[in-house]
Amino acid sequence: MAQHTTTARPIVTLRSTAGTGVTYVTRKSRRNDPDRLVLRKYDAVARRHVDFREVR
Template identity: 50%
Template sequence: MAKASKRINIKLQSSASSHCYYTEKNKQNTSERLVLKKYDPIVRRHVEYKESK
């Protein structure tokens, strides 16, 4: 049988609008919630995106 993957799908939600990105992360290496600065096309600037469920 194949091993269970350690990577999970996560949703990154913008702090300035309703826009979101979907990506993967390795749960074993990064157990805390992810916070990244990414471009938000709705407000047309870089804002913080936080991991949400």
């Protein structure tokens, strides 16, 4: 299946706010989340849960 450049669910990168450089890659819905995505996930370097923000 070919992927369009302007899909409804683009791939986004989430970077740790702890400053460790840890990233997650996920998809998001442009319709439900038009702003930058913020998720609380586990940072293995900091060894705790921190906020991960979408980078562009």
